[in-house]
Amino acid sequence: MLFQRLFSAGWLIACLAFAAIAWGYHAPFSYEPVGPRAFPLLMLGLMAVALAWQLLRPVPLRQAADEPPLDRAALLKVAGCIGLLLVYAGLFEPLGFIASSWLLGAAMARLYGGRWRAALSCSALLSVGLYLLFDKALDVPLPLGILGFLEI
Amino acid sequence: MDTLGYLGQGFGVAMTPYNLITALVGTLIGTVVGLLPGLGPINGVALLIPVAFALGLPPESALILLAAVYLGCEYGGRISSILLNIPGEASTVMTTLDGYPMARQGLGGVALSLSAWSSFIGAFIATCGMVLFAPLLARWAIAFGPAEYFVLMVFAIVALGGMAGDRPLKTFIAALLGLFLSTLGIDANSGVYRFTFGSIHVADGIQFVVLVLGLFSVSEILLLLEKTHHGQAAVKATGRMLFNLREAAGVFTVNLRCGLLGFALGVLPGAGATLASAVAYMTEKKLAGAGGRFGQGDPRGLAAPETAIGASACGAMVPMLTLGVPGSGTTAVMIGALTLYNITPGPLLFQNQPEIVWGLIASLFIANLMLIVLNVPMIRLFTRILAVPNWLLVPLIAIITAIGVYAVHATTFDLFLMVGIGVFGYILRKLDFPLSPLLLGFILGGLMEQNLRRALSISNGELSILWSGPITLGTWALVALMLALPLVRIARRRAQGRRVPAEA
Numbered sequence: 047m048l049f050q051r052l053f054s055a056g057w058l059i060a061c062l063a064f065a066a067i068a069w070g071y072h073a074p075f076s077y078e079p080v081g082p083r084a085f086p087l088l089m090l091g092l093m094a095v096a097l098a099w100q101l102l103r104p105v106p107l108r109q110a111a112d113e114p115p116l117d118r119a120a121l122l123k124v125a126g127c128i129g130l131l132l133v134y135a136g137l138f139e140p141l142g143f144i145a146s147s148w149l150l151g152a153a154m155a156r157l158y159g160g161r162w163r164a165a166l167s168c169s170a171l172l173s174v175g176l177y178l179l180f181d182k183a184l185d186v187p188l189p190l191g192i193l194g195f196l197e198i
Numbered sequence: 199m200d201t202l203g204y205l206g207q208g209f210g211v212a213m214t215p216y217n218l219i220t221a222l223v224g225t226l227i228g229t230v231v232g233l234l235p236g237l238g239p240i241n242g243v244a245l246l247i248p249v250a251f252a253l254g255l256p257p258e259s260a261l262i263l264l265a266a267v268y269l270g271c272e273y274g275g276r277i278s279s280i281l282l283n284i285p286g287e288a289s290t291v292m293t294t295l296d297g298y299p300m301a302r303q304g305l306g307g308v309a310l311s312l313s314a315w316s317s318f319i320g321a322f323i324a325t326c327g328m329v330l331f332a333p334l335l336a337r338w339a340i341a342f343g344p345a346e347y348f349v350l351m352v353f354a355i356v357a358l359g360g361m362a363g364d365r366p367l368k369t370f371i372a373a374l375l376g377l378f379l380s381t382l383g384i385d386a387n388s389g390v391y392r393f394t395f396g397s398i399h400v401a402d403g404i405q406f407v408v409l410v411l412g413l414f415s416v417s418e419i420l421l422l423l424e425k426t427h428h429g430q431a432a433v434k435a436t437g438r439m440l441f442n443l444r445e446a447a448g449v450f451t452v453n454l455r456c457g458l459l460g461f462a463l464g465v466l467p468g469a470g471a472t473l474a475s476a477v478a479y480m481t482e483k484k485l486a487g488a489g490g491r492f493g494q495g496d497p498r499g500l501a502a503p504e505t506a507i508g509a510s511a512c513g514a515m516v517p518m519l520t521l522g523v524p525g526s527g528t529t530a531v532m533i534g535a536l537t538l539y540n541i542t543p544g545p546l547l548f549q550n551q552p553e554i555v556w557g558l559i560a561s562l563f564i565a566n567l568m569l570i571v572l573n574v575p576m577i578r579l580f581t582r583i584l585a586v587p588n589w590l591l592v593p594l595i596a597i598i599t600a601i602g603v604y605a606v607h608a609t610t611f612d613l614f615l616m617v618g619i620g621v622f623g624y625i626l627r628k629l630d631f632p633l634s635p636l637l638l639g640f641i642l643g644g645l646m647e648q649n650l651r652r653a654l655s656i657s658n659g660e661l662s663i664l665w666s667g668p669i670t671l672g673t674w675a676l677v678a679l680m681l682a683l684p685l686v687r688i689a690r691r692r693a694q695g696r697r698v699p700a701e702a
Contacts, residue, residue: 089643
């Protein structure tokens, strides 16, 4: 409940900040009565009103029956997963698709409870297989990175 | 009788070997994607957009592929809800109520094929409805000006909130966020850069595939992390695979009723499959009275939601094709795909590119038929896919998602953006915000702003153009009705709460 209020408040502030930015948008030449700032301002305004309502009278969250409450361990795992995805995004081009996907696949498989051996071997298969499928068969270009010498 | 001629032409397009194979591949991929937990029709369709584009598929084949994937996903979701009692998405919750008990009684194969059959009838009814009504609606919609379009889109957004049930405010906020996000990037009319903070990567706005995959795939990956179960054992589908004539006859009237109902609800923006399946199940339960064994494996309880889902999935394509206004999250994604091909769905599509529209309608017939035929030999294979453990599945989803995002622009900025959007989407889901209104808002935002500005240019800034015609006035009345709907519901719930205070 507290988190929900904080989140709404933060969102509301972001909304107002964006509105302040949008206020400054002017078209240097204009042939139409409505400029570039009207629509975003309208949306931000409506959103701010709705968020303020949400902030003052938050609705209690429904807890799904099969969903365990978030504890510290789960939050740590989620944070770890987000970190992994960010690292993956950073390494995608320098290391190339195959190497970075292998690393991500193995680390993620560990995170979700796979064994080391299985995680490493399966994710190696996955990354090579997906590379062949997408880059070679489906014409989606993917970076090779450090494996660039394999390109013929 | 032009319509029949066009339909024949459409079958001509859909029956070419190339498009038949496309439809077959699409249904297969869709079924597998729908089976996997964490991937639904929205992700499935969004993932295939860059691929279809990279393959250089012609627009009608691409659309057929996406529609086939859509239907396949709906079918795949059914398998996991019947055999595992895990609904893949909100719309199949009703399917589990009677489908899982049937599977427990050893009728898993029958339940699956019966649900496929029901869905086929539903889709058949809806496609017939589409053939009848879509050209009429398109002809009528040509008279729409920018003001009418703007009001229509306001209605679509508000209808989402009105139909959403218990959290209209959150639905509304999510839709507004989507509308706002669509304004990022360069403004086409004046050349002003909006909210780009000097970054060239967002100069042409947030890429639609990035938004969809971030919101739906990445947040789902994070949600899967919390769930503890590792690949639940599925009920084996043994014995008879196909339903017999008596079972089909027993549910036939249910099929007809729910098909019509599903079509009507599917055409309405915002209602969609979830509402249609719930209403269909409740209605049939009431109609069956004491004679039904609803909840304990009554075939009628399985047929009702399935028919409605199949019908509403096709019904949702009516507003998409005729008006260019999507009725559901998945059709919103398909509109995004069409824009990539520079095709604007709307009334003119029926005149200018009939082969696309009618080819799509014909391939819906064909894809539905394929799903039934595929069900019988493939079901054992499909059930084996359900046994794939999460630790293998999640990296696969993550990597494929990254490929889909990277394929759009080939920049890693998009990957970072996807993770950011995914984390935000995860928080939103934890806080009970529905995500598909956000997506719908994002798709409609650009159109809505353009039409508003065009309308006001026509009237030279006079706001009264927005409510001066009979069509706009009528639509505003519907908007008011939709806004009042949740209030009425809350009031009724309060009144009920007062009557039985002990129950809370």
